[in-house]
Amino acid sequence: MPESYDAIIIGGGHNGLVCAAYLGRAGCKVLVLERREVLGGCCVTEEIWPGYKVSPAAYVNSLLRPEIIRDLDLKKHGFAMLPRNPSSFTPFPDGRYLMMGPDREATQKEIAKFSHKDAEAYPQYEAMLEKVAAFLEPLLVETPPDPWGSFRDLTKLARLGWKFRKLGRKVGVEAIEILSGAARPILDRWFESDELKATIATDAVIGAFAAPSMPGTAYVLFHHVMGECDGAKGVWGYVRGGMGTISNSIAAAARAVGVEIRTEAEVGRILIKEGRATGVALRDGTEFHAKRVISNADANVTFLKLTDPKELPDDFRQAVKNIDYSSATVKINVCVSEPPQFKALPGTGVGPQHHGTMHICPSPDYIERAYDEAKYGRPSENPMLECTMATALDNTLAPAGKHIISMFIQYAPYHLKGTTWELEMDKFADRCFDILNEYAPNFKNSVIDRMVIPPPEMERLWGITGGNIMQGSMGLASMFSLRPVAGFANYKSPIKGLYMCGAATHPGGGVMGACGWNAARAILKDKIR
Numbered sequence: 001m002p003e004s005y006d007a008i009i010i011g012g013g014h015n016g017l018v019c020a021a022y023l024g025r026a027g028c029k030v031l032v033l034e035r036r037e038v039l040g041g042c043c044v045t046e047e048i049w050p051g052y053k054v055s056p057a058a059y060v061n062s063l064l065r066p067e068i069i070r071d072l073d074l075k076k077h078g079f080a081m082l083p084r085n086p087s088s089f090t091p092f093p094d095g096r097y098l099m100m101g102p103d104r105e106a107t108q109k110e111i112a113k114f115s116h117k118d119a120e121a122y123p124q125y126e127a128m129l130e131k132v133a134a135f136l137e138p139l140l141v142e143t144p145p146d147p148w149g150s151f152r153d154l155t156k157l158a159r160l161g162w163k164f165r166k167l168g169r170k171v172g173v174e175a176i177e178i179l180s181g182a183a184r185p186i187l188d189r190w191f192e193s194d195e196l197k198a199t200i201a202t203d204a205v206i207g208a209f210a211a212p213s214m215p216g217t218a219y220v221l222f223h224h225v226m227g228e229c230d231g232a233k234g235v236w237g238y239v240r241g242g243m244g245t246i247s248n249s250i251a252a253a254a255r256a257v258g259v260e261i262r263t264e265a266e267v268g269r270i271l272i273k274e275g276r277a278t279g280v281a282l283r284d285g286t287e288f289h290a291k292r293v294i295s296n297a298d299a300n301v302t303f304l305k306l307t308d309p310k311e312l313p314d315d316f317r318q319a320v321k322n323i324d325y326s327s328a329t330v331k332i333n334v335c336v337s338e339p340p341q342f343k344a345l346p347g348t349g350v351g352p353q354h355h356g357t358m359h360i361c362p363s364p365d366y367i368e369r370a371y372d373e374a375k376y377g378r379p380s381e382n383p384m385l386e387c388t389m390a391t392a393l394d395n396t397l398a399p400a401g402k403h404i405i406s407m408f409i410q411y412a413p414y415h416l417k418g419t420t421w422e423l424e425m426d427k428f429a430d431r432c433f434d435i436l437n438e439y440a441p442n443f444k445n446s447v448i449d450r451m452v453i454p455p456p457e458m459e460r461l462w463g464i465t466g467g468n469i470m471q472g473s474m475g476l477a478s479m480f481s482l483r484p485v486a487g488f489a490n491y492k493s494p495i496k497g498l499y500m501c502g503a504a505t506h507p508g509g510g511v512m513g514a515c516g517w518n519a520a521r522a523i524l525k526d527k528i529r
Helices: 014-025 066-071 104-112 116-141 151-165 169-180 183-190 194-205 217-223 244-256 299-305 314-321 364-375 421-439 455-462 514-525
Strands: 004-010 030-033 046-049 052-054 081-083 088-091 097-100 237-239 260-262 267-273 276-282 287-295 329-336 357-360 384-388 403-410 447-453 498-500
Touching: 004 014, 004 276, 014 030, 014 066, 014 244, 014 514, 030 287, 046 329, 046 447, 052 329, 052 403, 088 194, 097 104, 097 194, 104 116, 116 151, 116 169, 116 183, 116 217, 116 514, 151 169, 169 217, 183 194, 183 217, 194 217, 194 357, 194 364, 194 384, 244 260, 267 287, 287 514, 299 314, 329 421, 329 455, 357 421, 364 384, 364 403, 384 421, 403 421, 421 447, 421 455, 447 455, 498 514
Parallel strands: 004 030, 004 287, 030 260, 088 357, 287 498
Antiparallel strands: 046 052, 081 237, 088 097, 267 276, 276 287, 329 403, 329 447, 357 384, 384 403
Protein backbone atom coordinates (compact mmCIF):
# COMPACT_ATOMS: atom_id res chain seq x y z
CA MET A 1 0.00 0.00 0.00
CA PRO A 2 1.13 3.60 -0.67
CA GLU A 3 2.63 5.35 2.33
CA SER A 4 0.20 7.65 4.15
CA TYR A 5 0.77 11.14 5.57
CA ASP A 6 -1.13 13.75 7.54
CA ALA A 7 -0.42 16.28 4.78
CA ILE A 8 1.07 16.32 1.31
CA ILE A 9 2.24 19.62 -0.12
CA ILE A 10 2.40 20.06 -3.88
CA GLY A 11 5.36 22.29 -4.72
CA GLY A 12 8.52 23.10 -2.80
CA GLY A 13 8.42 26.87 -3.26
CA HIS A 14 9.13 28.98 -0.20
CA ASN A 15 5.44 29.18 0.82
CA GLY A 16 5.02 25.42 0.55
CA LEU A 17 8.12 24.91 2.67
CA VAL A 18 6.90 27.40 5.28
CA CYS A 19 3.55 25.61 5.47
CA ALA A 20 5.33 22.26 5.80
CA ALA A 21 7.61 23.51 8.56
CA TYR A 22 4.73 24.84 10.66
CA LEU A 23 2.68 21.68 10.18
CA GLY A 24 5.74 19.63 11.11
CA ARG A 25 6.23 21.72 14.24
CA ALA A 26 2.64 20.86 15.18
CA GLY A 27 3.43 17.15 15.00
CA CYS A 28 2.04 16.39 11.54
CA LYS A 29 3.63 13.83 9.25
CA VAL A 30 4.30 15.91 6.13
CA LEU A 31 5.54 15.16 2.62
CA VAL A 32 6.63 17.91 0.20
CA LEU A 33 6.77 17.03 -3.50
CA GLU A 34 8.77 19.33 -5.79
CA ARG A 35 8.69 18.99 -9.58
CA ARG A 36 12.20 20.36 -10.17
CA GLU A 37 15.56 19.11 -8.93
CA VAL A 38 16.02 22.27 -6.85
CA LEU A 39 13.79 23.60 -4.06
CA GLY A 40 12.36 27.09 -3.89
CA GLY A 41 10.11 27.67 -6.89
CA CYS A 42 10.83 31.27 -7.92
CA CYS A 43 13.00 31.76 -4.82
CA VAL A 44 16.07 29.77 -5.87
CA THR A 45 19.80 30.01 -6.47
CA GLU A 46 21.36 27.95 -9.23
CA GLU A 47 24.86 27.64 -10.69
CA ILE A 48 23.86 28.67 -14.20
CA TRP A 49 27.49 29.01 -15.31
CA PRO A 50 30.48 27.37 -13.58
CA GLY A 51 31.39 29.41 -10.52
CA TYR A 52 28.37 31.75 -10.82
CA LYS A 53 25.49 31.30 -8.35
CA VAL A 54 22.48 33.05 -9.86
CA SER A 55 19.07 33.90 -8.39
CA PRO A 56 17.26 33.55 -11.72
CA ALA A 57 13.84 34.77 -10.56
CA ALA A 58 13.40 36.60 -7.20
CA TYR A 59 16.50 38.68 -6.50
CA VAL A 60 16.04 40.91 -3.40
CA ASN A 61 14.34 40.46 -0.04
CA SER A 62 12.56 42.53 2.55
CA LEU A 63 9.09 41.03 2.91
CA LEU A 64 9.98 37.67 4.52
CA ARG A 65 7.99 37.82 7.72
CA PRO A 66 10.12 38.37 10.85
CA GLU A 67 7.86 35.95 12.75
CA ILE A 68 8.83 33.17 10.34
CA ILE A 69 12.53 34.00 10.62
CA ARG A 70 12.18 33.83 14.40
CA ASP A 71 9.88 30.80 14.72
CA LEU A 72 11.87 28.62 12.32
CA ASP A 73 15.24 29.92 13.57
CA LEU A 74 16.29 30.52 9.97
CA LYS A 75 19.53 32.27 10.90
CA LYS A 76 20.69 29.03 12.49
CA HIS A 77 20.00 27.33 9.17
CA GLY A 78 22.08 29.79 7.12
CA PHE A 79 19.76 32.74 6.44
CA ALA A 80 21.57 36.09 6.54
CA MET A 81 20.65 39.47 5.07
CA LEU A 82 22.96 42.04 3.49
CA PRO A 83 21.24 45.46 3.74
CA ARG A 84 21.60 47.74 0.74
CA ASN A 85 22.80 51.29 1.31
CA PRO A 86 22.20 53.19 -0.88
CA SER A 87 19.16 51.28 -2.04
CA SER A 88 18.71 52.82 -5.49
CA PHE A 89 20.63 54.67 -8.19
CA THR A 90 18.95 56.33 -11.16
CA PRO A 91 21.18 57.88 -13.85
CA PHE A 92 19.63 60.32 -16.31
CA PRO A 93 20.44 61.15 -19.93
CA ASP A 94 21.60 64.68 -19.01
CA GLY A 95 24.41 63.27 -16.85
CA ARG A 96 22.75 63.78 -13.46
CA TYR A 97 21.75 60.99 -11.07
CA LEU A 98 19.55 60.35 -8.05
CA MET A 99 20.81 58.12 -5.23
CA MET A 100 18.38 57.09 -2.48
CA GLY A 101 18.62 54.93 0.61
CA PRO A 102 17.73 54.42 4.26
CA ASP A 103 19.76 57.50 5.29
CA ARG A 104 16.96 60.07 5.27
CA GLU A 105 19.22 63.13 5.40
CA ALA A 106 21.39 61.88 2.52
CA THR A 107 18.29 61.03 0.48
CA GLN A 108 16.84 64.50 1.02
CA LYS A 109 20.08 66.08 -0.18
CA GLU A 110 19.94 63.93 -3.31
CA ILE A 111 16.31 64.84 -3.99
CA ALA A 112 17.12 68.53 -3.47
CA LYS A 113 19.36 68.36 -6.56
CA PHE A 114 16.10 68.15 -8.51
CA SER A 115 13.58 69.89 -6.25
CA HIS A 116 13.88 71.49 -2.82
CA LYS A 117 10.12 71.24 -2.47
CA ASP A 118 10.25 67.47 -3.04
CA ALA A 119 13.10 67.11 -0.56
CA GLU A 120 10.93 68.72 2.11
CA ALA A 121 7.88 66.64 1.14
CA TYR A 122 9.63 63.26 1.06
CA PRO A 123 9.71 62.63 4.87
CA GLN A 124 6.00 63.51 5.02
CA TYR A 125 5.29 61.08 2.17
CA GLU A 126 7.13 58.34 4.05
CA ALA A 127 5.27 59.18 7.26
CA MET A 128 1.96 58.84 5.40
CA LEU A 129 2.96 55.41 4.12
CA GLU A 130 4.03 54.35 7.61
CA LYS A 131 0.61 55.28 9.03
CA VAL A 132 -1.15 53.27 6.34
CA ALA A 133 1.29 50.38 6.86
CA ALA A 134 0.47 50.28 10.57
CA PHE A 135 -3.11 49.45 9.59
CA LEU A 136 -2.48 47.17 6.61
CA GLU A 137 0.52 45.08 7.68
CA PRO A 138 -1.27 43.13 10.43
CA LEU A 139 -3.82 42.05 7.79
CA LEU A 140 -1.08 40.22 5.88
CA VAL A 141 -0.98 37.50 8.50
CA GLU A 142 -4.72 37.07 9.02
CA THR A 143 -7.19 34.81 7.26
CA PRO A 144 -9.52 37.17 5.37
CA PRO A 145 -13.19 37.10 6.40
CA ASP A 146 -15.84 36.21 3.84
CA PRO A 147 -18.28 39.16 3.48
CA TRP A 148 -20.95 36.65 2.42
CA GLY A 149 -20.01 34.08 5.05
CA SER A 150 -20.88 33.21 8.62
CA PHE A 151 -21.71 35.45 11.56
CA ARG A 152 -18.10 35.00 12.70
CA ASP A 153 -16.91 36.43 9.37
CA LEU A 154 -19.24 39.40 9.73
CA THR A 155 -17.98 39.99 13.27
CA LYS A 156 -14.41 39.98 11.99
CA LEU A 157 -15.36 42.45 9.27
CA ALA A 158 -16.95 44.70 11.87
CA ARG A 159 -13.75 44.67 13.97
CA LEU A 160 -11.76 45.49 10.86
CA GLY A 161 -14.13 48.35 10.06
CA TRP A 162 -13.70 49.72 13.58
CA LYS A 163 -9.91 49.65 13.25
CA PHE A 164 -10.23 51.44 9.92
CA ARG A 165 -12.48 54.08 11.46
CA LYS A 166 -9.84 54.77 14.13
CA LEU A 167 -7.38 55.75 11.40
CA GLY A 168 -9.28 58.98 10.95
CA ARG A 169 -10.71 60.39 7.76
CA LYS A 170 -7.43 61.67 6.26
CA VAL A 171 -5.36 58.50 6.72
CA GLY A 172 -8.37 56.33 5.91
CA VAL A 173 -8.84 58.00 2.54
CA GLU A 174 -5.12 57.58 1.84
CA ALA A 175 -5.34 53.89 2.75
CA ILE A 176 -8.26 53.35 0.35
CA GLU A 177 -6.39 55.06 -2.46
CA ILE A 178 -3.32 52.90 -1.88
CA LEU A 179 -5.45 49.76 -1.88
CA SER A 180 -7.47 50.62 -4.97
CA GLY A 181 -5.87 53.46 -6.86
CA ALA A 182 -3.08 54.27 -9.29
CA ALA A 183 0.43 55.17 -8.21
CA ARG A 184 0.92 58.09 -10.57
CA PRO A 185 -1.78 60.44 -9.22
CA ILE A 186 -0.42 59.90 -5.71
CA LEU A 187 3.14 60.68 -6.80
CA ASP A 188 1.98 63.68 -8.85
CA ARG A 189 0.21 65.05 -5.79
CA TRP A 190 3.25 64.70 -3.56
CA PHE A 191 6.12 65.58 -5.89
CA GLU A 192 7.01 67.81 -8.84
CA SER A 193 10.29 66.24 -9.99
CA ASP A 194 9.96 63.69 -12.81
CA GLU A 195 13.28 62.19 -11.73
CA LEU A 196 12.01 61.37 -8.25
CA LYS A 197 8.60 60.22 -9.46
CA ALA A 198 10.16 57.91 -12.08
CA THR A 199 12.46 56.32 -9.52
CA ILE A 200 9.61 55.61 -7.11
CA ALA A 201 7.17 54.60 -9.86
CA THR A 202 9.29 51.64 -10.94
CA ASP A 203 8.26 49.90 -7.71
CA ALA A 204 4.61 50.35 -8.64
CA VAL A 205 4.75 48.19 -11.76
CA ILE A 206 7.14 45.36 -10.95
CA GLY A 207 5.51 42.12 -12.03
CA ALA A 208 2.32 43.91 -13.10
CA PHE A 209 0.96 44.29 -16.62
CA ALA A 210 0.01 47.87 -15.84
CA ALA A 211 1.32 51.42 -16.15
CA PRO A 212 1.66 53.66 -13.06
CA SER A 213 -1.46 55.56 -14.15
CA MET A 214 -3.60 52.42 -13.79
CA PRO A 215 -5.60 51.34 -10.70
CA GLY A 216 -3.91 48.70 -8.56
CA THR A 217 -0.36 50.00 -9.00
CA ALA A 218 -0.45 51.99 -5.76
CA TYR A 219 -0.74 48.74 -3.80
CA VAL A 220 2.16 47.17 -5.72
CA LEU A 221 4.15 50.31 -4.85
CA PHE A 222 3.13 49.95 -1.22
CA HIS A 223 4.51 46.39 -1.14
CA HIS A 224 7.97 47.84 -1.62
CA VAL A 225 7.88 49.99 1.50
CA MET A 226 6.32 47.70 4.10
CA GLY A 227 9.05 45.12 4.64
CA GLU A 228 12.18 45.20 6.76
CA CYS A 229 15.77 44.04 6.78
CA ASP A 230 17.20 42.91 10.11
CA GLY A 231 14.65 45.06 11.92
CA ALA A 232 15.14 48.20 9.79
CA LYS A 233 11.74 49.09 8.32
CA GLY A 234 11.43 49.68 4.58
CA VAL A 235 14.96 48.46 3.84
CA TRP A 236 15.60 45.87 1.15
CA GLY A 237 18.66 43.65 1.02
CA TYR A 238 20.37 40.75 -0.65
CA VAL A 239 20.40 37.29 0.89
CA ARG A 240 23.91 35.96 1.39
CA GLY A 241 24.41 33.07 -0.99
CA GLY A 242 21.45 34.11 -3.15
CA MET A 243 17.68 33.93 -2.76
CA GLY A 244 17.80 30.14 -2.66
CA THR A 245 19.27 30.46 0.83
CA ILE A 246 15.79 31.47 2.02
CA SER A 247 14.20 28.32 0.62
CA ASN A 248 17.06 26.09 1.74
CA SER A 249 17.00 27.45 5.28
CA ILE A 250 13.23 26.92 5.51
CA ALA A 251 13.67 23.40 4.11
CA ALA A 252 16.35 22.70 6.74
CA ALA A 253 14.00 23.91 9.47
CA ALA A 254 11.24 21.69 8.06
CA ARG A 255 13.48 18.62 7.92
CA ALA A 256 14.54 19.29 11.52
CA VAL A 257 10.93 18.68 12.61
CA GLY A 258 10.54 15.54 10.53
CA VAL A 259 9.19 16.86 7.23
CA GLU A 260 10.03 14.64 4.25
CA ILE A 261 10.98 16.50 1.06
CA ARG A 262 11.32 14.90 -2.36
CA THR A 263 12.58 16.65 -5.49
CA GLU A 264 12.07 15.58 -9.12
CA ALA A 265 8.64 14.39 -8.03
CA GLU A 266 6.07 15.98 -10.33
CA VAL A 267 2.45 15.62 -9.28
CA GLY A 268 0.19 14.60 -12.15
CA ARG A 269 -3.19 14.66 -10.41
CA ILE A 270 -4.88 15.08 -7.07
CA LEU A 271 -6.67 11.96 -5.86
CA ILE A 272 -10.26 12.54 -4.81
CA LYS A 273 -12.77 10.09 -3.42
CA GLU A 274 -16.35 10.91 -2.50
CA GLY A 275 -15.69 14.66 -2.57
CA ARG A 276 -12.57 14.49 -0.44
CA ALA A 277 -8.87 14.73 -1.33
CA THR A 278 -7.10 11.52 -0.41
CA GLY A 279 -3.63 12.03 -1.86
CA VAL A 280 -1.75 12.60 -5.11
CA ALA A 281 -0.41 10.61 -8.04
CA LEU A 282 2.91 11.53 -9.60
CA ARG A 283 3.42 11.68 -13.36
CA ASP A 284 5.05 8.26 -13.17
CA GLY A 285 1.97 6.80 -11.49
CA THR A 286 3.36 6.60 -7.94
CA GLU A 287 0.67 7.38 -5.38
CA PHE A 288 0.90 8.94 -1.92
CA HIS A 289 -2.08 9.17 0.41
CA ALA A 290 -2.86 11.84 2.99
CA LYS A 291 -5.66 13.32 5.07
CA ARG A 292 -4.87 16.75 3.60
CA VAL A 293 -3.48 17.84 0.26
CA ILE A 294 -2.10 21.38 0.10
CA SER A 295 -1.20 23.01 -3.20
CA ASN A 296 1.54 25.63 -3.49
CA ALA A 297 0.78 25.91 -7.23
CA ASP A 298 -1.46 28.65 -8.60
CA ALA A 299 -5.22 28.22 -8.87
CA ASN A 300 -5.14 27.46 -12.59
CA VAL A 301 -2.67 24.61 -12.15
CA THR A 302 -4.33 23.30 -8.99
CA PHE A 303 -7.95 23.24 -10.12
CA LEU A 304 -7.85 23.20 -13.92
CA LYS A 305 -4.89 20.86 -14.47
CA LEU A 306 -4.49 18.64 -11.41
CA THR A 307 -8.14 18.25 -10.39
CA ASP A 308 -10.80 16.25 -12.21
CA PRO A 309 -13.31 18.88 -13.44
CA LYS A 310 -16.31 16.83 -12.33
CA GLU A 311 -15.16 17.23 -8.72
CA LEU A 312 -15.61 21.02 -8.74
CA PRO A 313 -18.71 23.22 -8.92
CA ASP A 314 -19.12 24.93 -12.28
CA ASP A 315 -19.20 28.42 -10.77
CA PHE A 316 -15.95 27.79 -8.91
CA ARG A 317 -14.20 26.54 -12.06
CA GLN A 318 -15.44 29.59 -13.96
CA ALA A 319 -14.16 31.90 -11.23
CA VAL A 320 -10.74 30.26 -11.48
CA LYS A 321 -10.80 30.64 -15.27
CA ASN A 322 -11.49 34.35 -14.79
CA ILE A 323 -8.28 34.97 -12.80
CA ASP A 324 -5.99 37.41 -14.61
CA TYR A 325 -2.53 35.92 -15.22
CA SER A 326 -1.31 38.65 -17.58
CA SER A 327 2.44 39.16 -17.44
CA ALA A 328 4.80 41.56 -19.16
CA THR A 329 8.06 40.85 -17.38
CA VAL A 330 11.31 39.55 -18.80
CA LYS A 331 14.21 38.54 -16.57
CA ILE A 332 17.77 38.58 -17.90
CA ASN A 333 20.60 37.25 -15.76
CA VAL A 334 24.07 38.30 -16.87
CA CYS A 335 27.59 37.43 -15.77
CA VAL A 336 30.10 40.21 -16.43
CA SER A 337 33.83 40.79 -16.15
CA GLU A 338 33.41 44.17 -14.44
CA PRO A 339 30.66 46.38 -13.00
CA PRO A 340 28.77 48.77 -15.30
CA GLN A 341 30.52 52.15 -15.16
CA PHE A 342 27.95 54.90 -15.54
CA LYS A 343 28.64 58.14 -17.37
CA ALA A 344 26.65 59.94 -14.67
CA LEU A 345 29.03 58.71 -11.93
CA PRO A 346 32.40 57.72 -13.44
CA GLY A 347 34.72 55.40 -11.57
CA THR A 348 36.32 52.00 -11.57
CA GLY A 349 35.38 48.89 -9.65
CA VAL A 350 32.41 48.65 -7.31
CA GLY A 351 30.89 51.88 -6.00
CA PRO A 352 27.84 52.85 -3.96
CA GLN A 353 25.85 53.11 -7.20
CA HIS A 354 26.12 49.33 -7.54
CA HIS A 355 24.82 48.46 -4.06
CA GLY A 356 21.11 48.88 -4.72
CA THR A 357 18.74 48.86 -7.68
CA MET A 358 20.03 50.64 -10.77
CA HIS A 359 17.00 52.16 -12.54
CA ILE A 360 17.04 52.89 -16.24
CA CYS A 361 13.86 54.91 -16.43
CA PRO A 362 14.20 58.69 -16.93
CA SER A 363 10.57 59.78 -16.45
CA PRO A 364 7.05 58.56 -15.62
CA ASP A 365 6.08 59.15 -19.25
CA TYR A 366 8.87 56.78 -20.30
CA ILE A 367 7.18 53.99 -18.30
CA GLU A 368 3.77 54.85 -19.74
CA ARG A 369 5.09 54.68 -23.32
CA ALA A 370 6.82 51.37 -22.60
CA TYR A 371 3.49 49.98 -21.41
CA ASP A 372 1.61 51.35 -24.43
CA GLU A 373 3.60 49.17 -26.83
CA ALA A 374 3.16 46.03 -24.74
CA LYS A 375 -0.60 46.38 -24.45
CA TYR A 376 -0.77 46.00 -28.24
CA GLY A 377 1.28 42.80 -28.16
CA ARG A 378 4.73 44.26 -28.85
CA PRO A 379 7.84 44.23 -26.66
CA SER A 380 8.69 47.76 -25.57
CA GLU A 381 11.16 49.50 -27.83
CA ASN A 382 12.41 51.43 -24.79
CA PRO A 383 11.67 49.19 -21.80
CA MET A 384 12.10 50.05 -18.16
CA LEU A 385 15.14 48.30 -16.65
CA GLU A 386 15.69 47.46 -13.00
CA CYS A 387 19.21 46.14 -12.53
CA THR A 388 20.81 44.76 -9.38
CA MET A 389 24.30 43.45 -8.73
CA ALA A 390 24.25 41.39 -5.54
CA THR A 391 27.95 40.64 -5.98
CA ALA A 392 28.60 44.24 -4.93
CA LEU A 393 27.89 43.06 -1.36
CA ASP A 394 28.12 39.26 -1.58
CA ASN A 395 31.46 37.75 -2.61
CA THR A 396 30.12 34.18 -2.48
CA LEU A 397 28.24 34.36 -5.78
CA ALA A 398 30.91 34.76 -8.48
CA PRO A 399 34.63 34.28 -9.11
CA ALA A 400 36.87 37.04 -7.74
CA GLY A 401 36.55 40.22 -9.77
CA LYS A 402 33.50 38.97 -11.70
CA HIS A 403 29.87 39.93 -11.14
CA ILE A 404 26.27 38.90 -11.72
CA ILE A 405 23.72 41.45 -12.90
CA SER A 406 20.02 40.76 -12.57
CA MET A 407 17.87 42.68 -15.06
CA PHE A 408 14.14 42.85 -14.36
CA ILE A 409 12.46 44.34 -17.41
CA GLN A 410 9.03 45.83 -18.15
CA TYR A 411 7.24 45.47 -20.56
CA ALA A 412 7.11 42.46 -22.86
CA PRO A 413 3.85 40.49 -23.02
CA TYR A 414 3.36 36.74 -22.86
CA HIS A 415 1.44 36.77 -26.15
CA LEU A 416 3.21 38.57 -29.00
CA LYS A 417 1.28 39.84 -32.00
CA GLY A 418 2.48 38.49 -35.34
CA THR A 419 5.63 36.86 -33.99
CA THR A 420 6.95 34.49 -31.32
CA TRP A 421 9.31 34.66 -28.39
CA GLU A 422 11.59 32.19 -30.15
CA LEU A 423 12.14 34.86 -32.81
CA GLU A 424 12.11 37.91 -30.54
CA MET A 425 13.89 36.80 -27.38
CA ASP A 426 17.48 37.59 -28.37
CA LYS A 427 16.50 40.75 -30.26
CA PHE A 428 14.71 42.06 -27.19
CA ALA A 429 17.66 41.20 -24.93
CA ASP A 430 20.02 42.95 -27.36
CA ARG A 431 17.84 46.05 -27.22
CA CYS A 432 17.92 46.01 -23.40
CA PHE A 433 21.71 45.73 -23.51
CA ASP A 434 21.91 48.65 -25.94
CA ILE A 435 19.85 50.82 -23.58
CA LEU A 436 21.98 50.01 -20.55
CA ASN A 437 25.10 50.60 -22.63
CA GLU A 438 23.91 54.14 -23.38
CA TYR A 439 24.21 54.89 -19.66
CA ALA A 440 27.20 52.60 -18.90
CA PRO A 441 29.33 52.34 -22.10
CA ASN A 442 31.47 49.48 -20.82
CA PHE A 443 28.54 47.15 -20.20
CA LYS A 444 28.21 45.26 -23.49
CA ASN A 445 31.94 44.55 -23.73
CA SER A 446 31.89 43.21 -20.16
CA VAL A 447 29.24 40.55 -20.83
CA ILE A 448 30.50 36.97 -20.48
CA ASP A 449 27.15 35.18 -20.83
CA ARG A 450 23.43 35.73 -20.35
CA MET A 451 20.20 33.90 -19.52
CA VAL A 452 17.04 35.40 -21.05
CA ILE A 453 13.69 34.42 -19.48
CA PRO A 454 10.54 35.80 -21.19
CA PRO A 455 7.08 35.07 -19.72
CA PRO A 456 6.52 31.72 -21.52
CA GLU A 457 9.88 30.48 -20.24
CA MET A 458 8.95 31.58 -16.70
CA GLU A 459 5.83 29.48 -17.04
CA ARG A 460 7.84 26.47 -18.24
CA LEU A 461 10.58 26.78 -15.61
CA TRP A 462 8.54 27.56 -12.53
CA GLY A 463 5.03 26.42 -13.39
CA ILE A 464 3.51 29.89 -13.00
CA THR A 465 0.58 30.41 -15.35
CA GLY A 466 1.26 33.10 -17.93
CA GLY A 467 4.63 33.78 -16.36
CA ASN A 468 2.83 35.82 -13.69
CA ILE A 469 5.23 36.00 -10.74
CA MET A 470 2.39 36.86 -8.33
CA GLN A 471 0.31 33.75 -9.22
CA GLY A 472 -2.38 36.15 -10.41
CA SER A 473 -3.12 39.87 -10.60
CA MET A 474 -2.66 41.94 -7.43
CA GLY A 475 -5.51 44.38 -8.17
CA LEU A 476 -8.23 45.11 -5.65
CA ALA A 477 -10.65 42.72 -7.38
CA SER A 478 -8.30 39.82 -6.62
CA MET A 479 -7.03 40.63 -3.13
CA PHE A 480 -7.91 39.89 0.50
CA SER A 481 -11.37 38.28 0.69
CA LEU A 482 -11.39 37.81 -3.09
CA ARG A 483 -8.08 35.93 -3.40
CA PRO A 484 -7.93 33.52 -5.17
CA VAL A 485 -11.71 33.74 -5.67
CA ALA A 486 -14.62 34.97 -3.57
CA GLY A 487 -15.72 32.54 -0.89
CA PHE A 488 -12.38 30.71 -0.72
CA ALA A 489 -9.93 33.19 0.78
CA ASN A 490 -9.66 30.92 3.82
CA TYR A 491 -7.07 28.63 2.12
CA LYS A 492 -9.75 25.95 1.60
CA SER A 493 -11.35 24.72 -1.61
CA PRO A 494 -14.73 23.18 -2.52
CA ILE A 495 -13.11 19.77 -2.00
CA LYS A 496 -12.78 18.65 1.60
CA GLY A 497 -9.17 18.24 2.62
CA LEU A 498 -7.78 20.18 -0.37
CA TYR A 499 -6.12 23.49 0.50
CA MET A 500 -3.92 26.17 -1.05
CA CYS A 501 -0.84 27.82 0.45
CA GLY A 502 0.93 29.72 -2.35
CA ALA A 503 0.95 33.28 -3.67
CA ALA A 504 -2.44 32.64 -5.28
CA THR A 505 -3.84 33.10 -1.75
CA HIS A 506 -3.87 36.11 0.58
CA PRO A 507 -1.71 38.19 0.85
CA GLY A 508 -0.35 37.41 -2.63
CA GLY A 509 3.02 37.59 -4.32
CA GLY A 510 6.43 38.48 -2.97
CA VAL A 511 8.88 36.44 -0.93
CA MET A 512 7.15 36.91 2.42
CA GLY A 513 6.10 33.39 3.46
CA ALA A 514 2.83 34.76 4.85
CA CYS A 515 0.67 32.66 2.52
CA GLY A 516 2.27 29.45 3.76
CA TRP A 517 2.17 30.52 7.40
CA ASN A 518 -1.48 31.62 7.22
CA ALA A 519 -2.44 28.40 5.44
CA ALA A 520 -0.74 26.21 8.04
CA ARG A 521 -2.63 27.89 10.88
CA ALA A 522 -5.94 27.64 9.00
CA ILE A 523 -5.33 23.96 8.27
CA LEU A 524 -4.49 23.16 11.87
CA LYS A 525 -7.71 24.82 13.03
CA ASP A 526 -9.81 22.92 10.51
CA LYS A 527 -11.04 19.69 12.09
CA ILE A 528 -11.80 17.83 8.89
CA ARG A 529 -13.55 14.51 9.27
